Amino acid sequence: MSHPVSTTTHTPIGRVLGISLALAAVLAVIVLAFSWPAVTAEPRDxxxxxxxxxxxxxxxxxxxxxxxxxxxxxxxxxxxxxxxxxxxxxxxxxxxxxxxxxxxxxxxxxxxxxxxxxxxxxxxxxxxxxxxAAAAAAAAGAPGAPxxxxxxxxxVVPLADTDPRGTGLTAALFPLVLGGMIGGIAISVAVIGAMRRVTAVFVYAAVGGLALAGILQGWFGSLQGDYWLNSAGIALALTAIAAPITGFVALMGRAGIAVGPVVMLLFANPISAAAIPKEFIPAPWGEVGQWFPPGAAASLMRELSYFPAADSTFEWLVLAAWAVGGILLSIVGHFRTAGGAEPDAEAAAEGTRTEAPIVV
CATH class of the missing domain: 3.40.190 (D-Maltodextrin-Binding Protein; domain 2)
Structure with a gap:
C-alpha cells in the first residue's frame, strides 16, 4: 500500500527572524512615504x-x-x-x-x-x-474716525458646486493610481505574451478612461470640462502606470510586478502634490513628483477641469513618455525572448504541473 510521505520541514529560525525584520522595515518605509509629505508640508515660495x-x-x-x-x-x-x-x-x-x-x-x-x-x-x-487712513485723517485734523x-x-477660478471643497478631485487620484497598478499586475499575471499584454493594457486603459470619467464627472461631479478630453487624460494616465509594469515583467519575469507598488505607490504617489501644492513639499521633491505619472495625472486632471487656458503640454508629455517607455520595454522583452520563451510563461507552465506522490 502506498502512502504520501510528508517532506515539510519547519522554516529555520534565522529565516523567520529575517522575514519578520524585513517586513517591519517595509512597514516603516510605507509609513514614512505616506506621512513625510504631510508632516513636513509648509508653504515655500x-x-x-x-x-x-x-x-x-x-x-x-x-x-x-x-x-x-x-x-x-x-x-x-x-x-x-x-x-x-x-x-x-x-x-x-x-x-x-x-x-x-x-x-x-x-x-x-x-x-x-x-x-x-x-x-x-x-x-x-x-x-x-x-x-x-486713520493716521492720515489724524494728521489732517479731521474729526472722527475715517x-x-x-x-x-x-x-477668480472657484470650485464647482458639485465639489465645493475639492475633495472629489483630490480623492480621484488614488483610485486612478491603484487602478493603473491593478491593471498592470493583473494583466501581467493573467496574460502570457508581451505583445498581448500591450494590447490588453490599451483596451483596459481605453475602457477604464471612459468608465472613470463617467463616474467622476457624470455621477460624482468631481471633474469638470469636456468629458472626452477627461477620458483621454485618464486613459493615458492608466497606460502610463500599467505599461511600465507589464514592460518590466516582459524583461524580468514576475519580479517586474514590483515596479507598481515600489515606484508608483511608495515613491511617486506621496510626492504627487495631489492634495497640496507642490511648493508645500520640501524641494526638490515637489518638482520631482511632477515627472511621474501620479503627479502629472493630478495636475492634468485639475487643469482639464478648471484651467482650460493653462498649458498642459508638460503633463501630457510626461504621461505619454511613461506609456511609450513601458511599451518599448515590452517590445524589447518580446524580441529578447523570441516572442514566447518568457520567464513568466515558463512559470505559468510550471504552475500547471503536479508533483507525483512519493510511494513506498
Missing part, C-alpha cells in the same frame, strides 16, 4: 502675482514676508487683468492688487490651502490700509 504702485508693492511684500517668511514668491504684473490671466493660466495661485481700491484674488480650484492663506493676507492688508475700508477677496 508660492507664486503670487502683485500689481500696483511700486512703493505700495514693496511695502506689501515686506509686510507679508515678515508675517510668513519665505512663504510667498511675488511676481509683479502690470494690472488686475494681467493678474487674472496669470491665475487662469495657472502660473500663479492668486494675486494682490494694490492702489486706490485694493483687492485680493484667489483660486480655490487651484488650492484651497493657498486660498485660506490669501484670505489671511487680505485681512492683514485691510488692517494696514485702515491704519494708514470710514472703514474693506479689501474684497475675489475667487
Amino acid at each position: 508660492l507664486p503670487i502675482a502683485v500689481a500696483g504702485p511700486a512703493e505700495a508693492v514693496s511695502a506689501a511684500e515686506a509686510a507679508v514676508d515678515e508675517e510668513s517668511p519665505g512663504a510667498i514668491a511675488f511676481r509683479e504684473v502690470d494690472d488686475r487683468d494681467a493678474a487674472v490671466e496669470a491665475i487662469e493660466a495657472r502660473d500663479v495661485y492668486g494675486a494682490i492688487v494694490l492702489g486706490q481700491e485694493p483687492e485680493v484674488l484667489t483660486s480655490s480650484a487651484s488650492s484651497l490651502v493657498v486660498t485660506q492663506l490669501l484670505n489671511g493676507v487680505a485681512a492683514q492688508l485691510e488692517e494696514g490700509v485702515n491704519a494708514q 470710514p472703514h475700508i474693506e479689501v474684497p477677496v475675489t475667487d
Whole structure:
C-alpha cells in the first residue's frame, strides 16, 4: 500500500527572524512615504502675482514676508487683468492688487490651502490700509474716525458646486493610481505574451478612461470640462502606470510586478502634490513628483477641469513618455525572448504541473 510521505520541514529560525525584520522595515518605509509629505508640508515660495504702485508693492511684500517668511514668491504684473490671466493660466495661485481700491484674488480650484492663506493676507492688508487712513485723517485734523475700508477677496477660478471643497478631485487620484497598478499586475499575471499584454493594457486603459470619467464627472461631479478630453487624460494616465509594469515583467519575469507598488505607490504617489501644492513639499521633491505619472495625472486632471487656458503640454508629455517607455520595454522583452520563451510563461507552465506522490 502506498502512502504520501510528508517532506515539510519547519522554516529555520534565522529565516523567520529575517522575514519578520524585513517586513517591519517595509512597514516603516510605507509609513514614512505616506506621512513625510504631510508632516513636513509648509508653504515655500508660492507664486503670487502683485500689481500696483511700486512703493505700495514693496511695502506689501515686506509686510507679508515678515508675517510668513519665505512663504510667498511675488511676481509683479502690470494690472488686475494681467493678474487674472496669470491665475487662469495657472502660473500663479492668486494675486494682490494694490492702489486706490485694493483687492485680493484667489483660486480655490487651484488650492484651497493657498486660498485660506490669501484670505489671511487680505485681512492683514485691510488692517494696514485702515491704519494708514486713520493716521492720515489724524494728521489732517479731521474729526472722527475715517470710514472703514474693506479689501474684497475675489475667487477668480472657484470650485464647482458639485465639489465645493475639492475633495472629489483630490480623492480621484488614488483610485486612478491603484487602478493603473491593478491593471498592470493583473494583466501581467493573467496574460502570457508581451505583445498581448500591450494590447490588453490599451483596451483596459481605453475602457477604464471612459468608465472613470463617467463616474467622476457624470455621477460624482468631481471633474469638470469636456468629458472626452477627461477620458483621454485618464486613459493615458492608466497606460502610463500599467505599461511600465507589464514592460518590466516582459524583461524580468514576475519580479517586474514590483515596479507598481515600489515606484508608483511608495515613491511617486506621496510626492504627487495631489492634495497640496507642490511648493508645500520640501524641494526638490515637489518638482520631482511632477515627472511621474501620479503627479502629472493630478495636475492634468485639475487643469482639464478648471484651467482650460493653462498649458498642459508638460503633463501630457510626461504621461505619454511613461506609456511609450513601458511599451518599448515590452517590445524589447518580446524580441529578447523570441516572442514566447518568457520567464513568466515558463512559470505559468510550471504552475500547471503536479508533483507525483512519493510511494513506498
